[in-house]
Amino acid sequence: MKRAAIYARVSTADQNPDSQLYDLRQMAMQRGFEVVEEYVDHGISGTRARRPGLDAMMRDARRGQFDIVLTWAADRIARSVRHFIETLEELQHLNIAFLSYREQIDTGGALGKAIMVIVGAISELERSLIVERVKAGMRRAKIEGKRIGRTPLPIDRVAILRDRERGRSLTEIAATHRISRALVSKVLRQARTTSHEGFMPAPSQVQETKPPKSAA
Numbered sequence: 001m002k003r004a005a006i007y008a009r010v011s012t013a014d015q016n017p018d019s020q021l022y023d024l025r026q027m028a029m030q031r032g033f034e035v036v037e038e039y040v041d042h043g044i045s046g047t048r049a050r051r052p053g054l055d056a057m058m059r060d061a062r063r064g065q066f067d068i069v070l071t072w073a074a075d076r077i078a079r080s081v082r083h084f085i086e087t088l089e090e091l092q093h094l095n096i097a098f099l100s101y102r103e104q105i106d107t108g109g110a111l112g113k114a115i116m117v118i119v120g121a122i123s124e125l126e127r128s129l130i131v132e133r134v135k136a137g138m139r140r141a142k143i144e145g146k147r148i149g150r151t152p153l154p155i156d157r158v159a160i161l162r163d164r165e166r167g168r169s170l171t172e173i174a175a176t177h178r179i180s181r182a183l184v185s186k187v188l189r190q191a192r193t194t195s196h197e198g199f200m201p202a203p204s205q206v207q208e209t210k211p212p213k214s215a216a
Contacts, residue, residue, distance in 0.1 A: 002097075004033035005066040007057055009076045013043035020072040023101050028070060036066050058087075061094055073102040155179065160187050 006028070008020040017040050028035050037060065041053035054077065060066065069091060071077045077100075078084030088107065091098050097108035106112040141147075156177065163173045174181045 001032060001034045002068050003036045003066040004028050004068045004070050005057055005060065006035055006038040007040075007054065007069060007071045007077055008038070009041040009044060009051070009053065011044070015043070017042060020076070020101075023072060024070045027099075027101055033068060033070070058090070061091065061096055064094070066096065068097040068099060068108065070099050070101070072100070074100050074105065155183070155187065157187055157191070160184060161191050164188060 006021065006024045008017040008024065010017045010020075021038065021040070025035065037057075039053040039057040041051045044051050044053075057069070061069070069077075074084055078087055088098055092107065097106065097112070099106045099108070099112075105115060107115065160173055160177060163176065168176075170181045170184050173184050177184075
């Protein structure tokens with residue numbers, strides 16, 4: 001016998017979930033399901049992101065406390081198409097079937113599995129479109145000359161190299177220049193590479209230019 005969880009929701013305080021619960025109990029009895037828990041959100045709009053009953057049901061689903069979710073209609077359980085798809089995908093991942101009384105969607109049957117394939121394809125398409133929009137936005141920003149990401153911090157590389165020559169530790173240098181140890185290491189590594197290739201003198205060879213003394 002399959003263990004079933006019932007979920008019901010009404011949007012306003014003056015509505016009563018009893019009719020939903022009655023239909024779902026009857027359906028569970030007709031199909032030979034054992035109702036192990038009922039979750040009800042009373043007076044909560046479907047647009048609310050946080051719903052105590054639904055949240056509790058999903059927590060119990062992750063604990064494997066039932067095999068199928070019964071709800072009166074698809075819009076009772078989800079606040080949007082995207083939320084509905086995400087909920088079905090999570091239930092499928094947990095090997096929990098979903099059955100709605102009004103639409104007669106049963107993901108435990110052959111037709112329901114076909115619906116899940118369609119739902120999965122729609123979800124994958126949506127994710128692909130989101131990725132493509134992000135890439136298009138980055139390309140447009142690059143064409144327009146806009147910087148993508150955080151602005152790099154100004155770094156006095158010569159001062160960092162001089163501090164290192166004076167024997168200061170990476171931690172001390174990082175604290176002085178208010179940068180990370182990793183960035184200090186990167187500056188030192190780049191300096192060694194550049195110096196080895198002959199493009200940059202060592203810090204001790206860098207002389208400060210002093211203004212000429214004025215004639216007395």
